[in-house]
Amino acid sequence: MQLHPSDAQRDWLDDRVRSDQFLLFCFEEPAGDPGHLVAELRRRASAVVELRLHAVAVPGDLDYPYWATGPVGADRFVVHRLPDPSWPGVQEALGELLTDRLDIRASPWRLHLLPGVTGAPRCAAAATVVVLQVSHAFADGARASALARALLSGTAPAGDGAPAGPEAPAVPVMLLRAAARVPLQLGSLLVTGARAGRAERELADPAVPPPAPGCPPSAVNTDPGPRRAVRTIVCPATDLRTVGTVTVGALTAIGSALAEFLGDFPADRLGAEVPVSLAGNRLSRNAYRSTGVRLFAHVRDLRERAAAIADDLAQRRRRITHPAMDLRDRPLAHVPAPLLRFGLARADFGAVPRTVTGTTVVSSVYRGAGDLVLGGAVVRFTAGFPGLSPVMGLTHGVHGIGDVVTLSVTTSPQVLEPGELDRYETVLRAAVAQVARA
Incomplete structure (x- = not known):
């Protein structure tokens, strides 16, 4: 295997x-x-x-x-x-x-x-x-x-x-297997590459939702360096469900927090990169695709904002779960290992793009019933900390177990100094409280 x-x-x-x-x-x-x-x-x-x-x-x-x-x-x-x-x-x-x-x-x-x-x-x-x-x-x-x-x-x-x-x-x-596989891989790469081209044309059809437009880089879309810092906000899941699902409620609160914290950054250009799980029996151990979702932070009414976020997320999900997306991605499965290694070694991750998928990453996972046990004790809450990248210096986790959800913040002292991180935590807590009252 x-x-x-x-x-x-x-x-x-x-x-x-x-x-x-x-x-x-x-x-x-x-x-x-x-x-x-x-x-x-x-x-x-x-x-x-x-x-x-x-x-x-x-x-x-x-x-x-x-x-x-x-x-x-x-x-x-x-x-x-x-x-x-x-x-x-x-x-x-x-x-x-x-x-x-x-x-x-x-x-x-x-x-x-x-x-x-x-x-x-x-x-x-x-x-x-x-x-x-x-x-x-x-x-x-x-x-x-x-x-x-x-x-x-x-x-x-x-x-x-x-x-x-x-x-x-x-x-x-x-x-021996490696040597024998290369000709087969190259042949399959040519075939799947041609199919991927047709899939791209299919995805361009107006009936398929377009890709997310992207966001201009903000102050937190910067290289985080090697150090990390985290904060956690634990709350009842019902605090976020007032405006829809837990994920939508979290995105609504995060939009408010980012708009206030980033100050002059245009609120209508804020977005989140959201991983979305893929159904079906997949060979990869990572069965998801990430998509950009607008946060509509300029919409003051939280219920209206949440509805807009939910609709945008549904449209993005329709696109990334379209069968043509599988065809578009299939060539990677046939790239010989030395070629992939060669390409990765020369990839430039330091270049600053004109747009980013999201101002932040928001990863939301429900971890099931609150019945996990250690030493006779039952779990009280769970959390997770999505990783940072060269153009992503602030991420959010939304992780639930039982009826409790934790919003986590992951960043770096190079992006947010301790005092700034404390202030962002305070702003995010207030935003969660606003959603709970909506």
Whole structure:
């Protein structure tokens, strides 16, 4: 079982555009010391084939890496004893944690435990924060959430009963396969390339919604540098559902916050880059496409604004789920690995575009019922922190579990200094409160 080219591309770009995901789960007062909790989590992980995978590279990257099964080692679990275990201290530690990077050849995931946290939202007693770090080459947001649920649901069977997983072939076999595949890949590339051209013409038909117009770069569409900083706002899901879905409610609030925070930036040009899940059985582990959505921040009536956002999102979803989009994207699946590696090495990510897909990224994932368990304790809330990129210095996560939603803000001190980030958090909290009253 090999990595799909689109997944391998994420891995090969990770040293330039870090894309690891960090899924946070907060448990109030779990029983047992961290060592016992780690032992229990390791047992659960050993029972899930997906969580026993790691990548095996083909020498010289002459072909795409293979997924292979291995033991779940103790090095996949890290316990962090924070000098400041308060919630602000946890947020500071998360900023540092987000600079970590996985090597999928060792493991495509790692689990961090932060015990003894005080003052966590929705927690009257001390809490343990669990952060599942997952490579984007291994899983998208929905798949990573499913893996977290398998790990934290407490229902995994004993590790001894886990089924066997895939194995990588011997190196000589890898190299023979790589050489044999190239002519077939090049032929398929020509065929799918011609079909992609026809798909582009089909997508230009007036019956298909047009692509998002893009946004002019703002003060937060800048290189974030290596450091990270985060903030979280935990609220009942009903606070955002007053104007529609949780996603639409969050976009409505974020539009208000950005318009106020960015000041002179034209409110009618604000937009968000929103990942949208794709249905169907797909070979890639990342089954989504991102699209731009207007935020209509110049519309003062929040219900009218939310309706406009919902309509725009529906139009963009119609386009990116159109069958012609699959045909347009299919050539990538047939690019020989050395050619893809060659092209990625020469890609320029430092160029500042005239327009960006969105002023910010807003990634929204519902992680299911609030029944995850750790040490006998039930989860209180979850959060996620969408990655930054050379032209995206401010992102938002909208992550729900049970009837609780967390809006997260991820940025960099190079983009927003600590005082500016505190001010933006205050502005966003006020915007969420406005949506709750709408």
